[in-house]
Amino acid sequence: MGPMRTLTAAVAALVLAGCGATTPGTSDAPPSPSVPLGTGGIGFEALEATPASRNDASVEAAFDAQSASSLLDDVSAVDFDRQGVLCLYLGERTGRWGFAINALTLEDGALHVAAAERPPRAGDTSVSHPAQCVAVDRASLPVGDLKVSADDTVSDEFIVEGTIAVPAADSAP
């Protein structure tokens, strides 16, 4: 998949989990809006999460909705009867990077995630694990395999594509 090639060092995980799923950490970025931007926008709620390092195995697990449940630190803010969780994780970074999901839109049957990175200040060599998770109303997404793409409208530092499985709204979480 072409765009994924660009992400050897960037976005490592994209998850929509219908069950207790993942929180690969968050950043010190400003909170994401709860109102979608642009046409075809989908509402979402930013989730609080704890920054955390993830190894390759845990990132692999995050692509599987069932295994992903082991990664979430706190699922209390999510109503899994009606919501799924979508996370973007940038992997390990040198410097305190910020990261936020700004908008979700459904266009031509595919989900598009607009996100933004904030690079670290000059001279910052600390280690960070920037990521963002949001809760999405499952009823707003088409059931079945859903193409997802994400890009950064500010820095063009990452673009990712993938496919996620959206369960029916009345299926067991």
Added chain:
Amino acid sequence: MSGIASWWQNGRGRRSEAADGTKPIGILGAPMRIAVLSDIHSNLAALDAVRADLPEIDELWVLGDIVGYGPQPNEVIAALQEMGARSVLGNHDGAAIGTVDPHDFNPDAAAAIRWTASVLDDNARAYLATLPEVRTEGDLTGVHGSPRDPIWEYITSTSIAMANLEAFETRLCLFGHTHLPIVFASQDGQGTALAAIPDEPISLGAARLLLNPGSVGQPRDGNPASSYLLLDTDAQTAIFRRVAYDVGVTQRLMRDVDLPLRLVERLSWGR
């Protein structure tokens, strides 16, 4: 004499024996003073400011993304030709001449590349077409992204830097792409990041290093001043420089050709 000129001058003639006994790094065995630029992105005003700041150098290395984003691709390439730059290909360079798929660009970057491709003259197009993805000379390897993926990979962490160590054989690797000046060092299997503090010489020492000079034409570390790197293979030091330039000149030219407003505005903030 300016600070950099003084430091550079003082370094002249110090045919160093490194404190740890390592041999001086040199191209073809000769000690050299090398300026390292990256991510100029068609910003001639920024390049001119850096050029005016340069001390006497023996070589100029340019780590790709010469074009894209900015308003003067042909003029920047002509200037680099005049300066005798040793350049490598970046993702924007390849996209501008059709050898890299711009599908991977976000909408603003893609719009800028379409404009760039439409205005490149024959000389600029031919220049970009000749650029290698990897340049290795003496103890230096130069790439745009990373040694293992010269076009696309972003070296944004120590762990990614360390994962790239086996992909180059020289002692130093110069890279760009992230627009963030930094040094990653590896010694005895341990990796560490060193802050790129302007005008504070960094000893090249015995470690294998990956050095990013930052961006000349679109810095992203919150400082809008152009960033570049000077290597003194004789004194065994690296020094980062920041050079303010007239951002307004570039922004006016970008507006004149209707480049995306977001790309215009970010130059003011260095983001």
